[in-house]
Amino acid sequence: MGMAQAMASSMGGIRTAGDLVARMQLKKMRLTEAKRYVADKLGVSTLDLCDSTLMRTLREELDIGVVTGTPGIAKGLAAKARIEALLDVTVNSVEGLRRKTETTGLSRP
């Protein structure tokens, strides 16, 4: 059932910019405002946000993760760290990574 809705009505997650718009909805933005915000950050139109052809290339250029298994492109936390910077938001898991990787004065060669 969810698959039918996903195909018929949803933005398509990391195939397009669905995950990015979703992140702005979690900041309480309604759909139109969230799309406008993300489109402005990406430098595209709101129509482009749902265009999987355009977004596949753009996501690779921005290195924020893509839907196909492509070596070398940011995944997981790395992608989310880049999304944080792109959208000017805080992502909880990236905050957690920062806490875990804070150095305590260890010297480096």
Next chain:
Amino acid sequence: MTTIITRMGDGSTVELTRDQLKEDILDGSEAAAKKGKIPALSESDRDYLLEMFCCPSRIWGVERGHEAIMSKDGGTNTLISSRLSCGVAAPIGREAAVRLFESAFAFDTMEVGHIDYSVKPSKFIVSVEQEHMELLQQTTILPLFYGFMPNLGLYYKPDGPFENPSDLLPKGQIAEARATQEEALEACYEDVVWQAKQMEETGADGINLDTVASTGDAEFLATLRACETISSETEMAVEVSMAAEMVLGFHGEVEYKGTRLAGLWPHQQMKLAQEAGAAVFGPVINNNTRKSCAWNVARAVTFVKACTAEAEIPIHVNVGGGVGGVPMVEVSPLDIVSRAGAAMIEVGKADGL
């Protein structure tokens, strides 16, 4: 006379004329308007629904550019659970399942949830839940919630420690029935907040409180208070998704910030969820299996439109088995599922499903 192949609310196939569909759409919308004291759908809205239901295409979708956001309840139960969750019992773990939802099914958001999807059973294995959330936060990109049902019913005997109001009410022990609900909701509130806070350290992007008010107004109060606490004391977004279109007054007198909870309709529930700090609200509109899907979708969309008209937060309509215009059947028919979802967005102005 030409007929259109469509369905009833129980999923069975029926042939209706265009005029019958038109009448059902009007009837369904007016039924919602009367119940909820909200505006009925306009003629142009009804025309859209009629065109949609008359179209012979198996799948109907939103217009390009109008796509919305999907959030999920039930975690990965669609894949890994049994028929009780309309699941297909796929032989994979939750981690693989979430990754499939992200990449193969292209969901916008996803969630981790216990297969026994209530807060009371999932509390005991919270460390397993935390581990899976942490591991998935390393590898996924989409926003990932932790989801569960407050499910106040599990706090009553025989499943829980509190006296069961369902046993007390038939004996006329109304004061006692109310008292036990007031005690149980405190325990439920504590558990919901505790479970949610366990997830913050794991990197969860949000908490999905699902089928809220399944046992009525006391559960709704516990959830609203928990939402207020979680949203003010953590950085996680809270999605509040309802169980039914009207809050059942099992207690009858509990209030949240001066508003009595019993008898509230979706557009009224939304306002309280919003006030409690929810980031997303998920209204539910129940199906009538004796009416056509066109009737049910028209009725549901009327309620949704009243909700979205006044919302300041995103509205993700529940379009699942028996709600939101989707027939009450184990295997949902794609022709109606796709239509119900599109109608919620195009006519209802929902921000998601």
